Amino acid sequence: MTKQSETPRWQELALGTAVTDPGSARYNRTGDWRSSRPIWDFDKCVKCGVCSIFCPEGCITMQADGLPLADMEYCKGCSICMVECWTGCIEMEEEKE
Ligand code: SF4
Numbered sequence: 001m002t003k004q005s006e007t008p009r010w011q012e013l014a015l016g017t018a019v020t021d022p023g024s025a026r027y028n029r030t031g032d033w034r035s036s037r038p039i040w041d042f043d044k045c046v047k048c049g050v051c052s053i054f055c056p057e058g059c060i061t062m063q064a065d066g067l068p069l070a071d072m073e074y075c076k077g078c079s080i081c082m083v084e085c086w087t088g089c090i091e092m093e094e095e096k097e
């Protein structure tokens, strides 16, 4: 398995690099191009897993306690989880850097 430290940053990708092939996302740190990040209000979360299902990067995993956790190395800040969360417990926050 490729270690994350061995994968290229997005600035190092060749022009036209395919990141749409099945399973290709794990080889590219898609979190590098994020300009905003999802913030959860877990008091509102009903642990349904919908955000995890719709995340195009597959970077949201449901934890043992039933709450979702996003891997920020791969979250690209697309906001789909926020849109799909029907309880409104996800907000997008602009990245500071
Ligand atoms: S913003 Fe949400 S849906 Fe989009 S990549 Fe990040 S965790 Fe996944």
Ligand code: SF4
Residues within 6 Å of the ligand: 040, 044, 045, 046, 047, 048, 049, 050, 051, 052, 068, 084, 085, 086, 087, 088, 089, 090
């Ligand atoms: S969709 Fe919303 S309520 Fe459901 S698990 Fe995700 S954050 Fe929680």
